[in-house]
Each structure stands twice: as structure tokens, then as C-alpha cells.
Amino acid sequence: MALQELHSSGKIQWPGDARIAVFLSFDFQGGEDVKPDKNGRINHEEYTQGEYGPNTGIWRILRILAAHEVKATFLTCGGIAERLARQLDKFLFPVLPKEGQVVRE
DSSP states (O other): OOOOOOOOOSOOOOGGGOSOOOOOEEEOOOSTTOOOOTTSOOOHHHHHHHHHIIIIIHHHHHHHHHHTTOOOEEEOOHHHHHHTHHHHHHHTTTSOOOTTOOOOO
């Protein structure tokens, strides 16, 4: 099957006559990949870097988004959602889910 190019007629309009649209998506993770080495020791530098996101980085991102009234999508896995429920509750549950949205499934 041959690929077909599709082009608009130049009639696409964004709200407020914006020239482009931007979609922000964040992968919310938190040190789950940090495992002990073969001697059972944790690399504390890797652990600290992995824990920066859920303990510091997420709050900085949320402040920046709020200051500019920007919406974004956050993705995470179930294990992180359970372990970091406090962080998720801050930005996920104040917004009531609309019909068809998946929340903590």
C-alpha cells in the first residue's frame, strides 16, 4: 500500500488566532530503576537523581504551568501512582474526571 500525503487547504485556525499549537506531556517517574549492585549496595547518586523528580521537580513544573495557566498531560505507571500518591493527589484529583477519562485505573 502506497503512502499518501495529505495537505490542509490552509484553513486551520487555533484559538486566539495562534500560529501553532503545543502539547506538553510529562512522564512522572521516581527512582524505580535504581537497583542494588551485585554487592547489594545502592548507588546513592543515582537514587538521589531518581528521587528528584517526584520530590522537587514535579512541584517546580506545576508552579511554572500554573503561573502561565498552561495545561499539560502527566503519564505514570501504577506502581509510581501508589508510591507517590501525595504528589499525584495534588495535581490529579482537584480536577474531576470527565466521562471517558481514565483516572487511577
